[in-house]
Amino acid sequence: MATGAAKKKPAAKKAGAKASKKAGSKAVRHVALLRGVNVNGITIRSAELQALFVELGFGAVRTVLASGNVLFDTDETDTAALRQHIEQALRERFGYEAWIVLLAQATVARMAAGYPFERVDEERHPYIVFGSDPAMLDEVMAKAEELETYTDRLQRGDGVLYWELPRGESTDTPVAKLLAKTRYKSSTTTRNLRTVEKLIAG
Numbered sequence: 001m002a003t004g005a006a007k008k009k010p011a012a013k014k015a016g017a018k019a020s021k022k023a024g025s026k027a028v029r030h031v032a033l034l035r036g037v038n039v040n041g042i043t044i045r046s047a048e049l050q051a052l053f054v055e056l057g058f059g060a061v062r063t064v065l066a067s068g069n070v071l072f073d074t075d076e077t078d079t080a081a082l083r084q085h086i087e088q089a090l091r092e093r094f095g096y097e098a099w100i101v102l103l104a105q106a107t108v109a110r111m112a113a114g115y116p117f118e119r120v121d122e123e124r125h126p127y128i129v130f131g132s133d134p135a136m137l138d139e140v141m142a143k144a145e146e147l148e149t150y151t152d153r154l155q156r157g158d159g160v161l162y163w164e165l166p167r168g169e170s171t172d173t174p175v176a177k178l179l180a181k182t183r184y185k186s187s188t189t190t191r192n193l194r195t196v197e198k199l200i201a202g
Contacts, residue, residue, distance in 0.1 A: 034068030
């Protein structure tokens with residue numbers, strides 16, 4: 001569980017040195033999407049999450065909602081290395097197996113703009129499945145096409161899956177159960193389109 005873990009600031013500072021090494025470069029707004037936060041016993045307070053990202057050397061840090069969403073500025077251009085540093089800092093600070101999807105805010109905006117289904121529907125929820133491994137998104141899409149489901153709608157996008165399902169069934173549909181498999185834990189995370197729109201505006 002996250003709440004009882006010891007806080008190890010030195011490791012976070014080490015990651016921050018990497019994140020802030022390019023003084024004078026133009027900072028880019030990024031979105032970190034944490035997987036599995038504030039569910040299944042993993043509790044991370046927004047204030048503590050924000051404090052960690054500030055210690056990592058990022059600018060204009062802001063958390064959005066309680067589902068593990070962090071906006072921040074950085075001039076680091078190596079996204080893969082940056083993601084690994086953040087994941088390691090999260091593991092050491094909060095004591096859980098941390099995985100994130102890390103994207104530029106502009107990329108998230110482009111992904112959201114491509115949502116192909118109804119954006120406002122009183123009977124159905126709009127979701128975007130983000131992924132750090134395109135192969136895993138392809139695999140989910142292929143497996144979903146084999147399912148006998150009349151409730152889910154799933155479509156492959158550029159770096160994402162667009163998903164629509166009936167309200168109140170976000171954990172019960174065939175696609176929901178597929179996405180919940182341990183195999184996809186380290187590379188995918190899902191957000192409601194309304195949440196994504198807040199991330200774009202932040």
